[in-house]
Amino acid sequence: MSQYTNYIGKPTSRVDGPAKVTGAAKYSAEFNVPNLTYGVVVSSPIAKGRIIKVHSKPVLKIPGVLAVFSHENVPNLAWFDRNYKDDVAPGGSPFRPLHDNEIKFNQQPIALVVADTFEVARYAASILEIEYEEEDHETDIELKRREGFMPGSGKTGFMPPPPPRGKPDKEWKKAAHRIEHEYVHGAQHHNPMELFATTTEYHADGTITAYDKTQGVYNCQQYISKIFGLSKKEARVINHFMGGGFGSGLRPQYQLFMSVLAALELKRSVRVTLTRQQMFSFGHRPHTLQYLKLGTNPDGSLAAVQHHALHETSRFEEYTENVVNWSGMLYQCDNVKLGYQLAELDVYTPLDMRAPGAATGSFALEVAMDEMAYEAGLDPLDFRIRNYAEKDQNMGKPFSSKKLRDCYHQGAAKFGWDRRNPRPRSMREGNMLVGWGMAGGVWDASQQKAAAKAVLTADGHLKVTSAAGENGTGTYTIMTQIAAEYLGLPIEAVTFKLGDTDMPEAPVQGGSWTAASVGTAVKSVCEAIGEKLFKLAQKMKGSPLKKAKFEDVEFVNGQIRLRHDPNQSVVIKDVLQASGKEQLEANTSAMPNYLKQMPYSMHSHNAVFAEVKVDEDLGTVHVTRVVNAVAAGRILNAKTARSQVLGSVVWGISMALMEETVMDHKFGRYMNHNYAEYHIPVNADIHDIDVIFVEEEDDIVNPLGVKGIGEVGLLGVAAAITNAVFHATGKRVRTLPVMLDKLL
Template sequence: MGEPVARVDARAKLTGSARYAAEHPTPGLVYGVVVDSAIARGRITALHVEDALAVPGVLEILSHRNRPRMRKLGLFYKDMTAPAGSPFKPFHDERILYSGQPIALVLAESFEAARYAASLVRVDIDAQPHETHLLSHLKRAHEPSRLKAGFSPPPKEKGEAQAAFDAAPVRIDSEFHAGVEHHNPMEMHATTVLRGEDGHLTIHDKTQGSQNCRWLVSRVFGLPRHRVTVKNAFVGGAFGSGLRPQYNLVLAVMAALRLERSVRVVLTRPQMFSFGHRPETWQRVRLAADMDGRLRSVLHEAVAETSRLEDYAEVVVNWSGQLYACDNVKLDYRLVALDHPSPCDMRAPGAAHGMHALEVAMDELAHALAMDPLALRLKNFAERDGATGLPYSTKALKACYEQGAARFGWRDRPQAPRSMKQGDELIGWGMATGQWDAMQMFARAHAELRADGSLIVSSAASDIGTGTYTVMAQIAAATMGLPMERVLFRLGDSTLPVAPVEGGSSHVATVGSAVQGVCEKLQKTLLRFAHALPDSPFAKARFKDLRFRGGAMEWVDADTGAVRASVPLATLLAAAEVERVEERYLMLPNLLRQKRYTRATHSAVFCEVRVDEALGIARVTRVVSAVAAGRIMNTRLASSQVMGGVVWGISQALHEETHTDHHLGRFMNRSLSEYHVAANADIHDIDVLFVEEDDRIVSPRLGAKGVGEIGIVSVAAAVSNAIFHATGRRLRSTPMTPDKIMAPGPDWAAGDSAVGIPLVPR
């Protein structure tokens, strides 16, 4: 474990033999194309489908008027969805809740016929006034529902934050705005429902949890569990968009039941903007300190959008009460319901916004104090969780600071902005701190060791491109002492042992621990076989003295380390006269022990930016990301995960934003040509390093934490801080596009209206 093993699924993906949700062929497949609403709010008064039905090959057009009966829809969506909440119910009734809402499904013998017919569907809608502008409705913000599962509301005020702020000699008061972002994975959301002759539905869906989707289909449509199998063997990226079952799944199953045929529904790229997004967020951060840099007060408030359907909530401000030592902290988080689809989790939900505002404000405070930004963070380093007083399970953040700064060359940074220039470009160096939760859930695993020395381990886990196939096989191989090529890990099938959705950077600590646990059960069974051997050399061997390597079981002397006895695993199975040995294991986290600690991953991000003021172009030319995430199971894959997070952080900082026409209430740049993401030319040197850490609280078996989210956290803040160091101009709204860099005066959040967004009334 820890070795940079190459992906076991790489060849399948590179050669095209890996099949994704929309790539499973079957005879007589029916194609579905979704018709969506161009109105943001209203009621459907009529659907005109005659012309569409007249297209050759069109079989049916489903809508709220003729959909199949769905059982206990409200109960499922309210209480059982993962993540919890009240998601949109497709074709539930005649109400239009947001622009882009699916209102009909055209079904045809060919995709071309379905697509053409969909263009002929006409709908009459009684339009009603809509609201989509967050900044115009901040005053009607409300507290999130306390019943929202998985949401931790801000803790109660600690000390006297406002009084301490007013009395402090150095104060920072800043407002921040972040626009809507969309996930935009390469693979569009798609569902292929293969209907067997016996009526069994085998469903290939783009999802981060096959069992989550199977539960939905079974529950909502009243189908017995044994009649539904959901598979997601390969997923072309998701980033949180596949945590909930999306409406393409419901529509495809609906059509398959109605027609009693196999059906495929694939969303278009514009339709990928019709569900879920990172919510638009406004924040205000106030920091106060003594002249020596000691924090006296932290006040952080945030207002984010949600939908009319539910209170989608994120942990945005809580980090500001945890990360730094301060006796006076006040945090507030509220929501504004708008006529948009519900936001949904997007890589590092909440932290990507909340940590950004905090870390930019900390940089502002450091500048006001004429203090090095890293020195300010070390001055206020929190050994314990500032909100709860609990110790951290592990916190190697100081090592991240030290090693990241040394790798970057931070000590050579001049204090004053606009101090470095090369040619027409100003050069700036910025840094920021990252923190994300370290979680472990429960999971089951099954293992089968065969007489030929091969091992098959199974769990209904997912691999959304993160390397789950590889890391789980690696854990199993290392535990059993087998070469990687003799180990197969099976995932992406709802019939396999239970596993959580892949999200929250928890899969390795959770499923990986289950894999190691089931392999250890196999080892104990093999020891019993060894004890039963005639004149067994293992007769007095204890389990703790065993070592598995090279396809054999060894008894190692506890004092000298010498091998006292060795036997091939295949020999043990042959002696026991069995073709295979099977074990099952349930991994349950020790919640009572975990609750005594705050469990988190940490990072320190150092960034170099070059800014051409004449053109308003900022280039991120160098990034060092130092991460503390427990034991690293595979340095190659973990580095790739963090590197991908850094790329996205740069994209968040400089490129990504979904624009809304508030007159239409509609997202407008719904394509990869208009929704800008970082391209290869935007990315330069990224250096990832992992500091030594071993967390036996988060995962007692492995000592591991997750790396999926921490890679993106605070990268945009480091970019923002570097832009300030280069130019002397503070940008507090993302993305930091050329028009904002070139705009005269301070950024809009400091009171300038040149950017086109008014200062929010306090």
């Protein structure tokens, strides 16, 4: 077997790494296009009310200021049709910046100042005077407990909780052991390193190219095309690199609208970059209240599960998440009742944030399971294995594959769980109380429609393109590996390009479906090139493949050779040269195989084991060890996959101990909207993290057998840490984050 084959699964270094470390990789605010101007957004200081007057004349007199855009002078746009939606919009009517004088939430964008230089634009924006009429607002979900409502037309992918099964109320009351508690986390914001920015290049023919920070260039193209009445040829969107997104870039954000609006009106190129404070103004993981009741039979089997969630949404959209459904699926129980409600507040619509719904729901469920284990006198790991679900009871379907039991066993063995003393406050090192906790997780394994194009040139170089996204997860690399694998080329002979609406369409990069979706399209298009090569090879003089069928050959080491006789082969370069063709080209589109998938429930799983050390006097918590065992089908690149899970664990530590966006309800404003006061981990907070990939084969989920790992790696981490804190201290914390004031 050649050094060039079997790229899939190997820990390959990032092909885009050199561009990133040398600065050659350009991000959205780094395209220095000709005739560039700068726009600065002005945000509302009130949470609800109306704009009386925008005093733009004094600002327009400042040398270098080109325009002040507000609702008073924005032209009539196509998006005033209230049926307009972007690809991932929730139910309702999306927010339209500069649409009218109504203020819907604090920090709402209400004006854009454009100038020749960024410094002038920023100064002019800082002195722009605006008169408001303030109205009473509501931003506290605690006051909406009795006003929750069932969502109507939710976003794509929302699954309403299944109807109750069995007799959950009766069986809970009869249970030998019972718990009943509320679990809470406040709003959390994505906070990627790269600020949201759009550089819109205006061309002499009236067309534009928008270099936008986004997780979906086609979604943004559709957005601006509809709003401004542009054809797709007139509005190109590009994003080659993204400095973190975590879901914040799934929807087009308002700086894109502002930049395109100004460019079309001024007929100049315009860059709009949001500030760190403004990054808190367009979506977040919603503040959520969860109520769980669990009961067990005398043998430790679950007798009843009840899980209800209430979380916030804006007044103009119904943002929904699958929060409670996991509780009817992860463990075997015949008596289950799940409930889900929304509460309207004067805030911007929440937004998908890594493992949306599951990160919230699994935290509450897995802490409740830990409490239930203690109540029933069982080891938390044994309790979960005792209630292992062999099928998805929500859907009444078997799993396409499920290796969660292996995750439990392999993770526990690596962590040393069998050495755990179950009694709280029983383990210590000097003045540090030591706690061990564990939790599990489940996430959807899904595939979306995607397309790809491949061009193989006579010099043996393959170029593959698809308008996918790259959040830093390794998309460039794994797609290059797939292409090299299926055409038997050295990885250096393959180039993969992404993030451009001039390329074949791909879905937004989210939901852990990029590898499955775009990867399948890349596999398909390379196979199409392979078939064309094979037919040409058969026509070569003296070809050893003349009488072979396509299924009889393999592409290895730059050759097409017979499977049963590898010595009978032709060199790929020679095929094109002999045919007289300069290149071969193919375009394909890949769709999920719904007939094959329909009978199954398709998910990835994980088990997390965490060690904490808590200072007995100060209450400070240190996460000293984490083992995360993940079953996510075929692993395409062990190196980039491990990095994704490492990032997930870091975020789980952050979610458990640090992250909280604090709302001052008097002003309806997030008060810690900066990196100084919105706490996230630094290097000193992170210690030993072990990642285990449990072997799992699944030919049902997609032709590559991949399930995605970006989301599932986060699940269980916050709960495992919270459970470890209880084991260390004997204090049960049910509200995130677990800060020292809750332990003193």
